[in-house]
Amino acid sequence: MTAMKRLIMTAAFALAASPAWAAGGEYGFVSLRNTDFIVLLGFIVFIGILLYFKVPGLLGKMLDDRAAGIQSELDEAKALREEAQTLLASYERKQKEVQEQADRIVKSAKEEAKTSAEQAKEDIKASVARRLAAAEEQIESAKDAAMRDVQAQAVDVAIGAARDVIAKQTDATSANKLIDDAITEVGERLH
16 A cells, blocks of 8 residues: 555544544534535545645655665765775875985985085095195295395305404405405305
């Protein structure tokens, strides 16, 4: 039995058990003056119209279509959820790969910085050593130049003193000859 037929049968039993049917009133139950009978007739006609136009089948079909639509939406939502989980796993995997790559880059940069720092230390040590050597050479050169200047001044002073001593002791010709010999000798020794 369909749901509509069960509903009609239930309504008929309910009316049959009603006090209005039993009492009947002055005109009896089956009378157009009895409102309960009019309501029953209207209800039966209404149910008949619904059955004639197959409304229960249409309602059932609409409910089935709606259930199928909901099921379709649920299936689509499930597929979207699975796709989203796949994408999430893919993005997590990519994020992990990017993090690993970033860690490798940082590690490489640290190693390069360490190597560069060590190379810079070595370069600084070599530069300091070159500058110290250059400074020592300049000091030696300045020392040698100072020694030559002192020797030259000592020679000049010695020559001047010798000239004065010789000038007092000798005459002009022998003095000139001694001076020339001394200058020549000093010049040979210095060069």
